[in-house]
Amino acid sequence: MTLRVTGGDVSVTVRGDAVGETDGVLGRLAADGVPAALMGGNASLWGPEATEKAAGRLGWVHAPDRSRRLLPRLDELTERFAGLDHVVLAGTGGACLAAEVIARAQGRSLTLLDTVDPHQVRRATRGPLDRTLLVLSGAETVETDGVRRVFERAFRDAGVDPAGRIVAVGPPGSPLETSGHTFVAADPEVDGCFGALSAYGLVPAALCGADVRRLLDEAEALIPSLLLTYDNPGLVLGATLGTATANGRDRLLIADDGSGPAGLDRWVEQLVAESTGKNGRGVVPVVVEGPAAPGFGTTRGVRRLVLGEPAEGADLAVSGPLGALFLLWEYAAAVACRVIGVSPFDRPAVHESEEALAGLLRGAEDGTRPVVIGCEPVLVDGEVEVHATGDMLEGAKDLRDVLDAFTHAAPSGGYIAVMAYLDTADDTAGIRPPFARRAAHDRDAQVAFGLAPRLLHSTGQAYKDGPRTGLFLQITGAVTTDVDVPGRPYSLGTLQLAQAFADLRALRSREHTVVRLHLRDRAAGLARLEAALNG
Known part of the structure; x- marks a missing residue:
């Protein structure tokens, strides 16, 4: 059928x-x-408890029309920044991923930094700074604040005025509006999750040379069908x-x-x-x-x-x-x-991870360097430390035993989520396929793989508060060359580890089972993990 x-x-x-x-x-x-109500912006579609919040989050249904108001501003900005062909986007959430998809689809170059991994950020700042434009999209989080500060220092060290090289996109009244950088106001009734066709996604896409008019035309052509x-x-x-x-x-x-x-x-x-x-x-x-x-x-x-x-x-x-x-x-x-039967606009787990991170960094407000302390590993195999609670890994002698015990603990017909706080350049391609074969054979389960902190603002919501059928493997890695955050008493490496620990805390507070693997050497640790998965 x-x-x-x-x-x-x-x-x-x-x-x-x-x-x-x-x-x-x-x-x-x-x-x-429902079709007419949704396209008409009816906020009561998800029940009375969700109505108030939904009323301020439905601007995306009108994006093909509303976003056309941005086009003159985008034309002005692309002309002003012509010649700056190394466009770096710092932000989190779906709209930033959308901008990256748009750029790739149209053969444009856009470097997405939805991470604070010091290796990845350092690599981006070593690009051609005389041709670099930094775009900040969305609310300024601890992560984007850190990336912005690192780039401002890099620009100054290269003899470039940061004020002329940073474009910020945010809701009206955002602190970024008075930061001295070029500011583009986004539709206040759109957030990043549903913001692919809003300023959050379109501004960075346009600045790297993408044809955003084409996207709006394509979306507009679909609207009559969505009313049926x-x-x-x-x-x-x-x-x-x-x-x-x-x-x-x-x-x-x-x-x-x-x-x-x-x-x-x-x-x-x-x-x-x-x-x-x-x-x-x-x-x-x-x-x-x-x-x-x-x-x-x-x-x-x-x-x-x-x-x-x-x-x-x-x-x-x-x-x-x-x-x-x-x-x-x-x-x-x-x-x-x-x-x-849920509201599309509530993200309690996302906010909880953000609050847990803020708690870990709270001492930094008075200039005190935060200390992120991990427990002693329950097992060390080569360059891989294994951290866990409970007795699930009792008797495990090496990483292969750990993976066997971990896989067998997955709910039958459930899933395993691998959450890697690593660099996109780290060779992680060999992790999911053998893990998926193992999980399907042993537990009829699926294996998801995602890079963090990207997943904190997306899949992390479903992992924590969605169906309770998951088991979680967190991977962190040693930092070879860290990057201090100007004006803050912490480094990007410390911030990245604090993100991992905040996520760990949020998962365990819900009584989810989590094992953390820490790679003392990233390349060697990943090779050891891949070998154990294939063993």
């Missing part, structure tokens, strides 16, 4: 049991007038995602077949996780390497999505132009949240 719905050059295909499971829900959504009661691709996609949880499928496997925009899988991952994962419910997304990847086969409790054309074994396939896909997925996530 197959259901295929198209509109605005977007195609959504649903196959197999998912068609029957979705049919009744589609009828209820249509009878309730039937044959509405966004409604079908949202209903299929939402009904999956009611039918025991709380994980969404995401495979990119290579025909669509590179990186879109990670953007979809953060949107679905951050919007749906709360109150013990939601969809936990797992990005895999492709339709033939380990873990994409026959396991329980999953929906299988292909970004591209329908593939064997997939329940869902979605394709279309990038601008339309951004709007489609945001619409579908909002619909899925109504079906699941």
Whole structure:
């Protein structure tokens, strides 16, 4: 059985049991007038408790029109900063990932820093500073504050005035508005999670040379289809995602077949996780390497999505132009949240991790250097320290034993999340596939892999407050060359470790099982981990 719905050059295909499971829900959504209500900005769609917050978060449904008001400003900025072809984006959340996807799709160069890893930040500051433009997108967090301060020092050391090399994007009234840097006001009714087509995503994309008008045109072409009661691709996609949880499928496997925009899988991952994962419910997304990847086969409790054309074994396939896909997925996530019974705009776990980090750094307010102290490892294997609580690893003699015990502790039909506080340049590609084979064979479980702190502002929400079917492996690594943060009594390395410990605290406070691996040497430690996984 197959259901295929198209509109605005977007195609959504649903196959197999998912068609029957979705049919009744589609009828209820249509009878309730959800399409017109959502596109009309009706804030009551997610219940009375969510109405107040939702009322100030629905500007994204009008983004194809509202964001056109930015175009003259973007034209002025691109002309002013012409010649600055090393564009660095510092920020967190979905809109920053969207900007990176846009740049890659249009063959433009954009360096995304949604991390404070000192190796990665140091590498970015060693670019051609005479041609570098730094864009700060979103609220100024501890992370973006640190990156901004490091770049300001780098600019000054190179004889460049930072005031002329930094563009900040934030809501009206943001402290960045009076910082002395070029400021672009974003729509106050849009946040980063649903902000792909807002200033948060479009300003950095435009400054690296992307054609953002094309994206808005693509999104606008989809709007008539999103108003339809039937044959509405966004409604079908949202209903299929939402009904999956009611039918025991709380994980969404995401495979990119290579025909669509590179990186879109990670953007979809953060949107679905951050919007749906709360109150013990939601969809936990797992990005895999492709339709033939380990873990994409026959396991329980999953929906299988292909970004591209329908593939064997997939329940869902979605394709279309990038601008339309951004709007489609945001619409579908909002619909899925109504079906699941959660508000798409609450992110309590994200805020808790931020507060835990602030607590660890609180002493820094008076100039005292924060001290992040870890416990003694329960086992050391080569360059890998193993940190854990409880007796799960009792009797383990080496890293292979640790991984065996850890995998066997995963809930049958659940998932394992690997959270790596490392550099994008660290060779982590060999971790997920063998781990996924092991978990599928032993526990019929999935393995998700993500870099942190990116996941703190996205999948971390679903990991902590979504379905309680996960087990968590945190990886931290020694810093070879640290970077002090000017004006702060801590370094980027200290900040990165504090982020990891804050996340660890938030997970354990919910009684989730977490094991931390600390790599005393990153390259050697990753090689040892890969060898143990393949052993």
